[in-house]
Amino acid sequence: MTQLISQLPADFAVLEAFVAKWALGTSKQRHQQRLQSTSAELQAFYDVILPEMHKLLAALDEYELGTLPEELHKLYWLSLSFAEIAPHIELYKGSVGVPYAFEEKRFIYETGDVVNV
Known part of the structure; x- marks a missing residue:
């Protein structure tokens, strides 16, 4: 096993x-983080x-x-989190929301609080 530096394996120190912002355990947290972020934060x-x-x-x-x-x-x-934000960079020109779509904040999560592991 690789040596840990802080919270990630040493090979991934650049991340x-x-x-703190993007290593979120649930889909609901990742979705909300995307909506609360700026286009520049998604791009970075x-x-x-x-x-x-x-x-x-x-x-x-x-x-x-x-x-x-x-x-x-x-x-x-x-x-x-990369999978959550990639379409917004690649398809939606950095928009944090989905253009011309139903307002995402109105969706109700059925299983969004389940920790993904």
Whole structure:
């Protein structure tokens, strides 16, 4: 196992600055964080994590579903936050919401409080 620096494995130290804001355990938290962020914040996270995604997913893929060690949970949650914000950078020109769509804040979560691990 790789040595931990703060909250992430040493190989992912470049992502450490984003842990507090984007390593969120539930889909509801990640969705709300996206809506509360600015376009510049989405872009900054996207620009740093995108080059790390191949290595990040390879590290997570070493484990069977449901067996991810706790020390990798935040790394996993960062990858889920990337999936949350990527369409907004790639398709919606950095908009934090979905253009021409139903107002997202009106949705009710059925399972959004379940921690993803």
